[in-house]
Amino acid sequence: MSDFGVTGHDGAVRRWWSVGRLAILGFAGVLMVLGVVLIILATSDRDLAAEEERENVLAGSDNVCVGCHANTTPGIVDQYGHSTMAAANVSCQDCHEVAADHPGAVAHEDTWVLADPTTAMCERCHPAETRQYLASRHGIPAYVAMVGKEWLSGDLLAMYDSIPEAAPNPNEERNALYALEGPAVTRFACEGCHNIGRPAPDGSVGECQQCHLRHEFSLEQARKPETCNACHIGPDHPQWEIYQESPHGIAYATGGYRWNWEVEPGRATVMDIPAATCALCHVSGFGGTGTTHDVGERLTWYLFTPVSEMRPNADDNRVRMQTVCLECHNQGFIDAFYSDAAAATLAVNEWVLESREIMQPLAEAGLLTPEPFDDPIDYVFFELWHHWGRTAKFGAWMQGPDYTQWHGAYEVLSDLAELREMVVERLDAAELTGG
Template identity: 30%
Template sequence: MYIRIGQILLFTLGLVLSSQSFAERPAGKQGKDWGSEEGKECVECHMTESPGMYWEWNNSKHGQNGVDCLDCHKAEEGDVDGYEHHDQLISVIVTPKDCSTCHPREFKEVQRSHHASAGEILHSLDNLLGEVIGGPAAVNAGCRQCHGTTVKIDEKGKPTKDTWPNTGIGRINPDGSKGACSACHGRHEFSRAQARTPDTCGKCHVGPDHPQIEVYNESKHGIIYRANVDKMNLDSDKWVAGVDYSAAPTCATCHMSASGDQPKTHDVGERISWNLRSPISNKINLVRLDNGHQYDLPEGKPLPKVGDKPDHPKAKGGTVTEVLTWDERRAKMEGICYACHTSEYVDGHYKQLDDLVDLYNTKFAKPIAAVITDLKAMGKLTSAPFDEKIEWVWWEIWHHEGRRARHGASMSGPDYTWWHGIYEVAKHTYFEFIPELKKLVGEVEAQKLLDKHFRPIEGHDWFFNGLNPAQIEAVRKGYEERYGKGAMK
């Protein structure tokens, strides 16, 4: 009796859902005017088997425009990731190449972008830390969930459990395409609004070495966005800054979206003029090729010309089709800023950013890197990374604190620029790196290296000769004016 009642309830639920299922479908006949006829069976099954998935799809732009399950998941004979499922050959993985059927421009831009190459971290120091010093399981559940991984397929045509699920932005797919559209446009709604929120980027751009979401949240942009999110018009089709919204930008505004004469793009690095990730920052030019690849070239390196076949590992035999200099890339970003700011304001921001990066480079990164180079030449460091403490200290200075300082300045986050940034760079330089240097080579040799690389830089004068008495007196005077005579001991 109870079983029969349950069956009746399930049947009734199915009828209700079925009546709702196609109530909002586009006009016309399925299989002729929209969607595939076979896809109707998928929809009807998933209404009861996985209703959450169904409703996300049903209410999405895809669902409301007649794109059904098979339009995205149908596989072809010979596909390595294709398998039989209820008399249909399907694939679990929907790749950027699959999405390119309807979104060819976005596919092309993504494939050449920094995002798409994020999965190529196998030979990086970050990966060495994870795989060896941490452990493969940590890399699988951690690093690769943002960077992506090579998805492997088992003998049944399904992705292996150690490589799936994975929505890493640089995922390497069985069809050779790179990336995962669902990293930003979550399944199965694939919402533009969701992809435009800072929290979407904050899944990966977070933490000690790349805290962009934290920097954004403390910036004036982030504060205003949170207060005015209901005015952001996030689901707009064109979403032009200064036209469709004006309260504040999000990550997508600056790096991807349209404004003024700047068209939208899925090439997230196109408007970046500084490399703020490496030990020493460089302004970067961009070289694009006819084979779909592109690469950054630091300022000062000879630039190829359109039509050249550059001898560069990332060129992969391609012919140059476009060269964007660092100042042209900056002009693209400035074009976004001008939607809400005057040229004087934008120029001032970039002046402050450039000065901060120059300070980091000149005062800290270059002399420390030079000391490390000399230590290797002296035979004081092995060729293996991370087997001496001084290498760990330098790693964290540039990879953590230095990045925080530089990104803080680039995104108007003062706390990350100073307290989480340059303050910690300085503290660890003077009170970790230099003491470790003295332990490694002795006081005499350490002093020679410091005299060679640090002493000529004016900013280190206080370290060698003590704080300037006039500076101390100015601080004392101000302190006593605020707290009373004798307050500063």
């Protein structure tokens, strides 16, 4: 029986049904729209509530700096007014005001200020964080990596020598690039990242504001991986790209907006942060592990070197990192993961050693120029370990299969083949010229 040509009682019932159906559909539609509106209202209510929790404590302040800067730099005053430090009565003067003879001081409105407060200012109230930071490669070693150790004097040299992790160092080839490119370029290149360990005129070292962007000093901002991606990115250390493709990064990208980013330091649990971030693995207090500003404190290998070796404090460091993992994974899983990643690290070591063997006959025959980076073969030899070897290792340790494979191992193999061919060609050419 079809609907076509149906009349009488049956037809009337059907028409009633279709009108009824329309009405029900319409009603459901209205309900859905209402629901969406209600959800939007509810979430914006929540956002408002969060905003209200942090009111601007500097509104109506009689602090002399605030009084004037509310007009000259309203953004800075507003950001700082919402920080927990302002709520704890830390003033503009606490970070900026110094004695007239403080190196770098500028005369300003009947007093002396630092335009760029140094770690010496933070250290007075945060001695532990500053000490940890200065004991890490984020401290003076980051600066030495650019400019070399020779210029260090007195206190700075002592600071450098006291850092156990500073040792496997200045890699000649990379420092050569700094000089080769020159200050007009490196000011915007190397220094953009390595100034995290820059010494200030007052002798203190480092720049806390590289991670704690002024003037909010927000935990959420420091904890999110985008903060690290300012520097941990690109072909030679693609930790950011690797993180994005890892299950941890995917959990962050898809659900991170719900995580409890402002949880008090040292009290974070898996209920607050349910998947790992850069900061969680390398900095944050989590479960049984305390917050540290020494980013080397949880590492077992020197992965950035051409041929990786274990670090001096590897055993303690491993325990610290694994204590973080164990909040979310079991010991068997983590042990297996660590031994597999170590095997991958050793495999990359073998390839880098092989590349040196391939180059050996050229060196012996005196066919390599003494200058770095003046010959295409220098670049192939360098990229093999500096870009691709490192990337393969980082990818293995931080769960980025595409980086271990196509941006890592594959590129190493391809460069090994290229090196072999270049070396044979040069030896042949030399014999031809010689004979």
